[in-house]
Amino acid sequence: MIAYEDLAAVNKPFLDEFRLGLDQVAGDGKLVLGNNLLEFEKEFSSYCGASFGVGVASGLDALNLIFRGYNFKPGSEVIVPANTYIASIFGILHAGLKPVLVDPDLETYNLEPERVERAVTRNTVAILAVHLYGRCAPMPELLSIARDKGLRLIEDCAQAHGAAINDKRAGSWGDAAAFSFYPTKNLGALGDAGMVVTSDAQLGKRVQTLRNYGAEKKDVHTEVGFNSRMDELQAVFLRTKLKALDRLNDHRREMATIYNKGLRPDFIRPLSEEGYHDVYHIYAIRHARRDELRSYLEKQGIGTLIHYPTPPHRQPALASLVGSAQFPVTEEIHSTELSLPVSSAHRSEQIEEVVSWMNRF
Numbered sequence: 001m002i003a004y005e006d007l008a009a010v011n012k013p014f015l016d017e018f019r020l021g022l023d024q025v026a027g028d029g030k031l032v033l034g035n036n037l038l039e040f041e042k043e044f045s046s047y048c049g050a051s052f053g054v055g056v057a058s059g060l061d062a063l064n065l066i067f068r069g070y071n072f073k074p075g076s077e078v079i080v081p082a083n084t085y086i087a088s089i090f091g092i093l094h095a096g097l098k099p100v101l102v103d104p105d106l107e108t109y110n111l112e113p114e115r116v117e118r119a120v121t122r123n124t125v126a127i128l129a130v131h132l133y134g135r136c137a138p139m140p141e142l143l144s145i146a147r148d149k150g151l152r153l154i155e156d157c158a159q160a161h162g163a164a165i166n167d168k169r170a171g172s173w174g175d176a177a178a179f180s181f182y183p184t185k186n187l188g189a190l191g192d193a194g195m196v197v198t199s200d201a202q203l204g205k206r207v208q209t210l211r212n213y214g215a216e217k218k219d220v221h222t223e224v225g226f227n228s229r230m231d232e233l234q235a236v237f238l239r240t241k242l243k244a245l246d247r248l249n250d251h252r253r254e255m256a257t258i259y260n261k262g263l264r265p266d267f268i269r270p271l272s273e274e275g276y277h278d279v280y281h282i283y284a285i286r287h288a289r290r291d292e293l294r295s296y297l298e299k300q301g302i303g304t305l306i307h308y309p310t311p312p313h314r315q316p317a318l319a320s321l322v323g324s325a326q327f328p329v330t331e332e333i334h335s336t337e338l339s340l341p342v343s344s345a346h347r348s349e350q351i352e353e354v355v356s357w358m359n360r361f
């Protein structure tokens, strides 16, 4: 049995330190907006290479609060890759803006600068670059389009903690970035949590207000805000794991290298490109007989997933948004993608075993 993912095993090495953190937080009695959150906001934003972090309840909230924080005119357009996880699109919608879905590049699974440029209209206010599967979107190119057209560049970093291009990390390229610490992410909490990371002091301040009932200072509510604060307890757990993040990512990269080197060429492997430091939140391959391959692996006791079985434009919730628009690249990805086991708890022998079964398919 090789599970796709085993979160108990992922967290096991940290349990002793988690317990110390629990004792400290519970003993201290400061359970919301305490010192651990403050410190984690500093530590994580500085890890990313940005000036401010604002801990929120989830990755979805981080996106919503960023878009609200910029006060865009309601209904303004935000360009977003059509093959992303649906949260990216919901984040835009919750803030009263209009997602404009754009087909991605078939090799990188990320936004493709030329298609982005063609999608810009008079109503476009921002590009939401999603670093899908743990590989950065082409940020230098997207940044130059954004600067050229006067757009905000926002990053969805939910799958890309520690990913970088030329040593510049995800979360430091755009105007603001949304992180998720959902348990399965490369840096995962023991529940839901998220963060807005930015070097824009004004936006950081605004998100701080929005996440805490619109209170600019205690008991002064300047707007109708939200309750979206990261728990102190999650912050203490995440501080513990942040110290190990580079090591955990390096382990994922080693597992990915075993796949990259060992898999037969008819399995289309993720692109490895000079200057790109990918963190393989998901190790995605593509194959024409994906469903058959998936049940074959299941018979050998190997767990796999599909990211994502139904593309956003085919989700009932988005029917009125997309109408009859076509997304052939997204369709191709969704019908051929298979996610192979990769995590900080997998051992090389297990990955080698997956490779060996795959090559006998």
Ligand SMILES: *Cc1c(COP(=O)(O)O)cnc(C)c1O
Binding pocket: 058, 059, 060, 061, 084, 085, 087, 088, 130, 156, 158, 159, 179, 180, 181, 182, 192, 193, 194
């Ligand atoms: C997980 C994820 C999110 C949402 O994060 P939550 O913390 O689950 O709200 C957003 N975007 C992408 C690309 C994700 O993978």
